[in-house]
Amino acid sequence: MTAATLPTEHSARANLNDPYALGRGHGHGHGGGGREATGHGEGGPASKRIIVSYGFWIYLLSDIVMFSAFFAAYAVLAKQTAGGPTGPEIFGRGRVAIETLCLLLSSYTCGLGSIAAARRDVAGTLRWLAATGVLGLVFLGIEIQEFAELIADGAGPQRSAFLSSFFALVGLHGLHVAVGLLWLATMMAQIRVKGFRANIQRRLTCFNLFWHALDIIWVGVFSIVYLLGSLG
């Protein structure tokens, strides 16, 4: 082993044992080649890509906090049926199972779309995003059909506090899905026309985060509202 090969060998081994470069960074100086240690403020300001994604992450968390208020209202009012229909009378598990499957699969196709986008594969990304959109539309259609049936049966949001909180919570989630579908359509148009420019990639990352977050909220909705609600 000669002295000339020693540094490269050393850094290769360090990279393997220390993928996040925690052991390095000090003594390299600012901007002095190689990766700086993370979390030490040595890398300079973060890139726009990271700042945009992190800001959107904060927005998503605040959105989830807003949903928590609707969940809390539903949990408090679930038994206040005012003599009207109760949960076990109006919740059918079959329809919710299909909705859940649609949204879960759409989250999966959305993820595959983001992998295709990381490969800069325009056709693949558009295909997976289209699949995401179709699954989202099926979900939204089933939910609108459920709402229409309930309202036609006299179980609309004005019937009882239970139904008010149910329509508010599930309707808010449905509204998010509808906005997400609009966003999805504009994203597909932008990728088609402008390709993978840096700003389009940032928007696509934010859209992926949004869509996965909607699925996480739906896990809470189908568990707390539909499954617990149908127990009676």
Next chain:
Amino acid sequence: MSRHEEHDSGDAAPGEEAINAHEPASGARGYTLGLGIALLLTAAAFWIASGDAVWGPAVPAAIVVLAVAQMGVHLVFFLHVTTGPDNTNNVIALAFGVLIVLLVIAGSIWIMGHLDHNMMMDPDDMIRRMR
């Protein structure tokens, strides 16, 4: 794009594909694994809710536990939230969000439950207590 540009500040953007690149379940395999586990947890929740598989009074707790587990699976496999040091900022923000969510939901149920209980009292009993 060089590796240096990908990780310019040593932090990872939330949801970024490169975060779990050197982990066993990276890329499409990670999403497929996440989908499989999420489907299993969903099926388990529906099965528990519809049958006599679990002792009756324990069913709500089982459903809530399965929901929390599935949210964790979504975070790890779909949103790529990891315990890596380049993900610390994202995890701390998430932890703060979870704290607020728990405070809002548990606090509301707790306070409104007590209020409900006190309003249900027999009117004579309530007047006697207020004296």
